[in-house]
Amino acid sequence: MKKKVTIYDLAEMLKISPATVSRSLNNHPSISKKTKDKVFSAANETGYRTNKFAANLSKQKSNTIGVIVPKLNSNFMSTVLSGIEKVANNNGYNLIISQSLESEEKEKMNAKTLYDSGVDALLVSLANETTNYDHFHIYTRRNIPLLFFDRIVELSNCPTILIDNQLAGFDATEHLIQQGCRNILHVGGNLKRNVYRNRYEGYMRAMRKHNLAPKNAHFLETNLDLEKIKDVILFIQQSKNAIDGIFVANDTMAVNCIKELQKVGYKIPQEIKVVGFNNDPVSEIINPDLTTIEYPGYKMGLLAGESIISHLKGSINLNSAELIILRHELIQRESSSNTY
Amino acid sequence: MKKKVTIYDLAEMLKISPATVSRSLNNHPSISKKTKDKVFSAANETGYRTNKFAANLSKQKSNTIGVIVPKLNSNFMSTVLSGIEKVANNNGYNLIISQSLESEEKEKMNAKTLYDSGVDALLVSLANETTNYDHFHIYTRRNIPLLFFDRIVELSNCPTILIDNQLAGFDATEHLIQQGCRNILHVGGNLKRNVYRNRYEGYMRAMRKHNLAPKNAHFLETNLDLEKIKDVILFIQQSKNAIDGIFVANDTMAVNCIKELQKVGYKIPQEIKVVGFNNDPVSEIINPDLTTIEYPGYKMGLLAGESIISHLKGSINLNSAELIILRHELIQRESSSNTY
DNA sequence: GTGAAAGCGCTAACAG
């Protein structure tokens, strides 16, 4: 166990001052190339590693970015994170990731912990249950950049990245209508969250546009847990006017619905057409493969990372809130086909 | 922007010493309940937040754990991470996560960065391409706990967590044989990595046991990228003795193989039976649903977290390497059924 | 171009 070497050690070795060592290591302009070289080679030889705590304590910044997501293990989230990590890493930032597990309480704690940990910025996708946003005040109050992605809330001056969920919901629903569906069920998520609320609104807008709402509109608010699928099946079986189309708020739920519906004898897409959301890989595995909305998660991650880092670096208009809307796209596959 | 308050401010307010404040905040036993209460309420009122850099600098530890994984966005990995995060969070540790993207170079950099960031411990699942392990020496040299999970390397005194991949590969293969397969193809991953090497060995062992190797054994080493599927299909189509069973080293690859095989006219499982690995959710979505090996990712994450944290806390036998082997299980489903 | 010295905020050994 070799003991750690500090700038003082290097200074002593080279008969120069710690300040000069520090400046060399940080590539300060007013240091001669010669000394820098000396310092760097000495650093290499001795295996010097800069102590980030001391540096951070002194500089009051940490080069780390905090992230709070509802849960890590969904294809969408891990894809977004993958994008964020890529950008962060390329720019010399570390990522501290924590999950709220859809609990407001845990989200609060995470926000606090990350704040204490001295993150330079925070990226958040909200938990389903969150209704109070005070835990983010500590960030805004101290001008620590805060960005929401996907599941957002409109806080003053916080940039947000998302897709047009309303339009996406509209597109999905109108597609079903165009394929001949008349009694369409929307299996949605928690309406507290913009993403699910907007998808629902889009659904309703499409239904109204085609004079199907309110009569032929059916809505089930769920937490999108797979256990809720039996409710969906029951609803469909007990519905007076046969449901002939379903728009489900995510693909995982959608493919499992298809599976269950098939088990109880429904023919997809002949009797019921289905559209999902996210374009998860699983949407291409199900039979029939799933019509869905392409949601550019990786790109969202890259953008979130880039946006926050440019804030951090340039400190450009920290105060001008920005809203980035990514393009979504309807991907037509067999689950909504009418050419059978 | 409210300015930060330090223990000195609190000390001054309460007419006590900074040391007492610090001790109170850290719940030091030898402080009277009365003073503690005073300090805590003062802390709350002023919005005091402890500065982790100062604390870490002073204590020489960071309460963060570094993690390096090949990639975030696979079901297995994000599930493991989810488990690690849970434990870490419950124990007051932060997680810094980085991905190597299967590159040895990037893994090296990650290891360095995390080291510089002062992580108290490091959890690693190796990149496919890694052949040299020197970048972990800085950790072992300074007695920073280092744990490998899933994709491991045997470094002296490093605990490891994994399943018995050899046996799992054996089980998968023998199952195919018992289902009547004779010409079995193994679509494997990079043999540099223990997981894929051992699965391959298990496969071979089963084949030999039943006198099918070498004659009826067929192996394809791939990077498990979906692009490689066309090679698999080609191999099968051009094989002299018709392949009647496939053991694929992960489920994503397996389900996509099934899809493609079906497209070119093969009947699964009648003509070719398939076994995957991991028990990803997707294995239950494919039709026919996929026989696979249950791999307890979440549990692995929990254990990895617990193991490293107990090392950290108790500093119990830092030097006694431990090896945790989790139980796997063959899950029989339709893709290998012979009752058609 | 380089050095001296004063912090950054907290912890812990030592005293009392």
Added chain:
DNA sequence: CTGTTAGCGCTTTCAC
């Protein structure tokens, strides 16, 4: 039970 004091290792003004 509480106070004094000396760091932890680096950055950064202010001199020279």
